[in-house]
Amino acid sequence: MTRQIYRDPGAGAIEFGKQYVIGHKEFDLLSMSRLLDGDLHDPTDKRVKRCDYCGYFWRDDSLRNTRKTCSEECKRGIRTLQRRQQRADQELLNPNPKPKKRTLMDDYVYWLEYPYWGDEYSMLKVGWKYEVPHKASTIDYIEAKNELYGEGNRVKPKRVIDYHGDNRDDF
Ligand SMILES: [Zn+2]
Structure with missing residues (x-):
């Protein structure tokens, strides 16, 4: 045993x-x-x-x-x-x-006090997705739309306004 x-x-x-x-x-x-x-x-x-x-x-x-x-x-x-x-x-x-395939993101040194890119090509290829150079008016427009619809292009569900203060409108 x-x-x-x-x-x-x-x-x-x-x-x-x-x-x-x-x-x-x-x-x-x-x-x-x-x-x-x-x-x-x-x-x-x-x-x-x-x-x-x-x-x-x-x-x-x-x-x-x-x-x-x-x-x-x-x-x-x-x-x-x-x-x-x-x-x-x-x-x-x-x-x-098999060693992991190298990606452009590997050139980003993020773990130091001041992050930096080790390669300019990678910086331009990846960086623009995170720091898009917009005009102020474009940013205002995006902000306004975010206010309206929330982030992520999803339309907020329509709210049902309760006129009577109870749920008699549900039926
Ligand atoms: Zn147990």
């Missing part, structure tokens, strides 16, 4: 353990080890199982009794482990991935 691995107990495991601990003055270390070994609960109860992540017993109250972890935290934890494993496998199978 392999040694059981325990992590911080999840909410479901704690909820399950409570019923044996709270209100039982005689609960001691021996009872604890029996709880962990699964000797305290009814072994025929198929809903009581070990959480795949934290390793403690818990009771699955889901409709189809198909959950593997006792709580959302444990589910998240096991996903993290799976992702880590996937990344490690990926690294092993493909140790030298």
